[in-house]
Amino acid sequence: MTDSDQGSFEEDRMSVAERMAAEALIVDVDGFEGPLDVLLTLSRTQKVDLRKVSVLQLAQQYLSFVEKAKALRIELAADYLVMAAWLAFLKSRLLLPPDPTEEGPSGEELAAHLAFQLERLQAMRDVAARLMARDQLGRDFFKRGLPEDVTRLRTVTYSANLLDLMQAYARIRTRDEFRPFVLDRESVFTMEQALDRMRGLIGFAGQWTDILSYLPEGWETDPIKRRSATAATFAASLELAKEGHVEIRQSETFAPIELRRKD
């Protein structure tokens, strides 16, 4: 390293080669993987064991790197600037006598931690390189080219437990009960049907006749059908009376309802 008479150890302590390297850094800033990567590269210019790296000098190198980047109007990502601020802080801590009232780690501790981070990153890079330099499968050593497949003799056994069985049965037996509610059309005789039927018959009803005699054939015995047919016939009788085709009478409560043609 060349000594400089200007006192400040900053840029002048750097050799031409180092300065060119620093400039190359800036041009190449996209190629860096963040501030730590830059710091690691800068620390190499100190040409010492990473354990003996001067963090103060490194901080200075980094700060001047950021300054130059700014001068060259290179947009630096925020984390580069955060690192710069932190290093500026670290630098002041290292340069000023320790303030006993100050809390937190000392400047030396912070510096040691930074040096450790750099050393650790470098160590990881070294072992990564060693790892990749190993013999590799498919490049240096090979697996069986024609593996003989294991034939699987597959026996399938089926399982079901009692609960499955009962649930299955329950499912089948409840299915019927759960069909959507629909009227059982088979045992329903509608008023329209009754009207049709009676219109054809009232022509013969010259005398008073019990309306129950108009129930359709086959609907008299089954109670459900009988009820439906009776109601329909009654309603149809009222409708016919309303239309003026028939007359209706009932002698007393619950007595037969009779009708006859109205001329």
Add this chain to the structure above:
Amino acid sequence: MSEEIEQKEESLFEAPPIAEQERMIEAILFASAEPVSVAELNARMPHGSDAAEALAHLRKRYEGRGVRVVRVGDAWAMRTAPDLGFLMQKETVEQRKLSRAAIETLAIIAYHQPVTRAEIEAIRGVSVSRGTIDLLLDMEWIRFGRRKMTPGRPVTFVVTQGFLDHFGLENARDLPGLKELRSAGLLDSTPPGLGPTPSEGEEGDDDENQSEMFEEE
């Protein structure tokens, strides 16, 4: 990288020792996806090698081993010894859940045996595939029962002792009835207050069935 070495070796013009050639063939045959001819071996090995001779040594070395060097057409390959073929089989027992169709069919047979296929279909409301019946027969959970004394004399199905064993039943009478299923919450989806339901009406039949259920073999 590898080219460099090869060039170096070729430039020496001296064939590697036969033991080394044997190693090479071993590696090539092992890694190759296809049988390799002697010509190709020679082409791949350093200049001056004698693949045929090295191959003969290799063949001898593997005699009686778990792997052997075999001729395939006019090429060579390594294969596992034929007597160890059984090791290349992996016996696995796969447990599968019975399909819904199968378990429903089985349940109907268990509750209504002896039951014809037509009856099963009437109860399930869908047709029963031949495969489902075959599977249950195959598993020996059902078997053919007596023919029914109805027109066509259809075959019936009944459950087997194996079925009873599997489900931990002494006999099919132990199967819970619909009332029990309901009280066990298995039928709890029945809307309340419907009064006597058709299914309950059939419970009377169940007893009847069950007397029929245990026909002798």
Add this chain to the structure above:
Amino acid sequence: MSEEIEQKEESLFEAPPIAEQERMIEAILFASAEPVSVAELNARMPHGSDAAEALAHLRKRYEGRGVRVVRVGDAWAMRTAPDLGFLMQKETVEQRKLSRAAIETLAIIAYHQPVTRAEIEAIRGVSVSRGTIDLLLDMEWIRFGRRKMTPGRPVTFVVTQGFLDHFGLENARDLPGLKELRSAGLLDSTPPGLGPTPSEGEEGDDDENQSEMFEEE
């Protein structure tokens, strides 16, 4: 879904002689492209066999041959001798070009496992892209490990058997330079002699991590 249950070979016969067991293992390992675990070897061999012992014999037999018996984690495989790689241009598989970020991330996972993403980022000083992790997962060189018992229970990454196989490592303890790194304190999160710093408060876990580091599959 379908559970496979290895059917234990029940044999009333005595285990085959060790030389025969060796042949069997030879055949099984030879036939398989992927490492086979000792447990699987035992399962496939006749009842009473001792795969571990037979393996030791077999390994010895293949010493110095063109093909070797190698250990990969808790499994075993046969692989060609690395010095014969030059013969295998035909078998060489195109290696995926890994970015520097991917290589470093892989190394950090291998040496620091189980390691969280945040820890990887602390070491590299930059964020780790999702693509890098995905690529390594996709290559089956890394997999998810146990969650860390720290707030948020972050997932961790560990290297796989495939990673060991690819780099010819018997187990993660054999990683080059691992011992030196550990004794230099470079696998810790803080420099030796310094307490945890506010930025890396997870130090307490480290000792625990390292004992965990070689968790079995």
